[in-house]
Amino acid sequence: MKMAKKCSLFMLCAAVSLSLAACGPKESSSAKSSSKGSELVVWEDKEKSIGIKDAVAAFEKEHDVKVKVVEKPYAKQIEDLRMDGPAGTGPDVLTMPGDQIGTAVTEGLLKELHVKKDVQSLYTDASIQSQMVDQKLYGLPKAVETTVLFYNKDLISEKELPKTLEEWYDYSKKTANGSKFGFLALFDQIYYAESVMSGYGGYIFGKAKDGSYNPSDIGINNEGAVKGAALIQKFYKDGLFPAGIIGEQGINVLESLFTEGKAAAIISGPWNVEAFSKAGINYGITKLPKLENGKNMSSFIGVKSYNVSAFSKNEELAQELAVFLANEKNSKTRYEETKEVPAVKSLANDQAIMKSEAARAVTEQSRFSEPTPNIPEMNEIWTPADSALQTVATGKADPKQALDQAAETAKGQIKAKHSGK
Numbered sequence: 001m002k003m004a005k006k007c008s009l010f011m012l013c014a015a016v017s018l019s020l021a022a023c024g025p026k027e028s029s030s031a032k033s034s035s036k037g038s039e040l041v042v043w044e045d046k047e048k049s050i051g052i053k054d055a056v057a058a059f060e061k062e063h064d065v066k067v068k069v070v071e072k073p074y075a076k077q078i079e080d081l082r083m084d085g086p087a088g089t090g091p092d093v094l095t096m097p098g099d100q101i102g103t104a105v106t107e108g109l110l111k112e113l114h115v116k117k118d119v120q121s122l123y124t125d126a127s128i129q130s131q132m133v134d135q136k137l138y139g140l141p142k143a144v145e146t147t148v149l150f151y152n153k154d155l156i157s158e159k160e161l162p163k164t165l166e167e168w169y170d171y172s173k174k175t176a177n178g179s180k181f182g183f184l185a186l187f188d189q190i191y192y193a194e195s196v197m198s199g200y201g202g203y204i205f206g207k208a209k210d211g212s213y214n215p216s217d218i219g220i221n222n223e224g225a226v227k228g229a230a231l232i233q234k235f236y237k238d239g240l241f242p243a244g245i246i247g248e249q250g251i252n253v254l255e256s257l258f259t260e261g262k263a264a265a266i267i268s269g270p271w272n273v274e275a276f277s278k279a280g281i282n283y284g285i286t287k288l289p290k291l292e293n294g295k296n297m298s299s300f301i302g303v304k305s306y307n308v309s310a311f312s313k314n315e316e317l318a319q320e321l322a323v324f325l326a327n328e329k330n331s332k333t334r335y336e337e338t339k340e341v342p343a344v345k346s347l348a349n350d351q352a353i354m355k356s357e358a359a360r361a362v363t364e365q366s367r368f369s370e371p372t373p374n375i376p377e378m379n380e381i382w383t384p385a386d387s388a389l390q391t392v393a394t395g396k397a398d399p400k401q402a403l404d405q406a407a408e409t410a411k412g413q414i415k416a417k418h419s420g421k
Contacts, residue, residue, distance in 0.1 A: 038314050039066040040321055043094040045074040045304070051334035052325055059324050065317065074304060078104050085109065085311035092318035093325070095142060098130030098303035099372035105133045106376050111308040113137045113319055122328060127343035129211070130303040130371040139305035140326040141343030142334070146369050147192065147299040148361040149289065150258065150272070151265040153282045161265075165196065165231070166292045168265070172240040175264065181242065184254050185267040187232040188246045188393040190220070190385035192267060195288060195297040197228035204373050204381055215377035215414055220385055221403035229392055229399035236393045246393050258283075269302075270358045273339065285357045287365040296368040303343065303371060335359075380413035 044052060049069045056067045070091070072080060077094045081104075084090035096104070104110045115137060120128055127141035151161060162168045162183075172182030186192045194204065201224020206217030219225060235241045244253040255272065257263040259279040267288065276283050288297035306322040308315060324330065331342035335353055341362045342353070353359050372378070388406035391397040397405075 037064070038317060039068060040092040040314060040318060041090070042067060042069045042321070042325075043072050043077050043080075043091040044069050045095055046071050048334075048338050048340070051337040051340070052330065053337075054333060055325055055330040059321055063317065063320075067321065075100075078109060081109055081309060081311075082107070085309055088311070090311050091309055092312040092314055093322050094307055094309060095304055096139075096307055097372075098127075098139075098141075098305055099374045099378060101131060101138055101305070101307075102133055102373075102375040103379065104307075105138055109310050110138045111310050111312065111315055111319070113139065113308065113322070115140070115319070115323060119323060122345060123326075123343045124345050124348075124366075126301050126366065126369070126371050127303045130301070130374055131305055131307075133374070134212075135210075139307040140322055141303050141305050142326050142331065143304040143338075143340035144343045144362070144366065145270050145302045145304075145341060146362050146365045147195065147267050147269050147288065148358070148365050149265055149286050150268050150276065151284050151286070152258065152261060152263070153284050154261065155264040158284055158286075161286070162289060164290045164292055165297060168289060169231075169234060169240065171264075172235070173238065176240045178239070178242075179262065181257060181263045182240065183235075183265045184241060184245060184257065184263045185235075186245060186250050186254060187235065187241075188250065188386065188390045190382065190389060191300060193229065193232055193385075193389050195267070195299050196232055196291070197225040198298045199291045199295045200224035200228040200293065202226075202228055204378070205375070213373050213375050213377075215375060215418065216411075218381075218407050218410055220381070220410070221400070221407040226400045226403055229389065229403060232389070233392050233395070233399060237395060241393075246390055270339070270341065270362055273358050285361040287361055287368070299365055299369045300372040301366055301369045304340070377414045377418050380410045380417065384409040384413070 049071050052069065056069060060067050074095045075097055077096050078100050081090050081094060120137065123141045124144070127144055131137055131139040131141065162171050168183040175182040187196070194202070197220070202222055203219035205213040205215055206219060208214050242253065244250065254266055255268070258266045259276060259281055261281070288299060290296050306326050308318045308322055312318045328344045328346060331344045332347060332350065332353070334340065335342050339356065339358070341359050347353055348363055354363070384406040388402035391402045392399050
């Protein structure tokens, strides 16, 4: 599923040795003996526990402890932790979207991790950045994903693929007839629309010199963002996108049109690989197209991570488990079982992983992408921005008017909810 919402250079760094990746902070024999007989609880993502089955067994044997794995939707685990943590029924280790880190830290739900720099350096810059709040580390990346382009090979060949979004517009003008479509995307949502708006100079938050986000600098309505939104509006205005892909049910309509062979290409993510395969679609996957200004469409990098609950009574052991689950060896094993692209730099060139078209597409697209902002103020962007884009899509407002209103609303909500921190 999509990271961040409701879901930096990536995977191009030099390889780090397997022996270094597999090791975490060393523990003394006394630490091992003190952990004997302990029990840890891990909240893993739905249908993903198979990916850590062997790692958990190895950790249990090495530390003489019991690890209980419970599957929960990863995007809702923080919500459950708010209730279960104080009650003593929560996890020691959980998995969550990187963009929830800031909010979780502000609420005191996560433990800071004290992990050596050589362990942190195993991961891509973007993925480890998603786990940082005020220069402190609160998690280790387990997997990454970006949006990519799926295309139906029975409708359009790889050689025929338009190179730019504007060329996709022209292609759609020739092929869309009301029941069949060329290119489709959920551009009424900022998660997807940011790919266009940022390519022309828009942004969510500006950044300070130290790389941290500046929530007082909102760029969703600057000149570039407005230009991108105007391009988006053309697809709707000219009937190239069906009305049904606007709003909450839009994702279902978009996916159905693709699986029914009624759309040549859509923007989606690796979370749909299995579903499209089961539907029997002869599809290909590639990075997002360029824009007419020569820049590639960007995307948000979603990061899944392992984090330690602030309510854990076995903090040190829980941290060791998080490090162990996220090391190179176990990250590769988890990919083999779940097909989630790992965040470990050295695995970017692993042949077993890169033979996957989806993994290659995510890797390439990540070169043009940035992490979803992980500060609490991001919560005040989603709804106003989506509402504005929906008025743009339906022609109820021009892009500048709509985005100015969205920025004003977001600023007001940030001031009201976050100025006291």
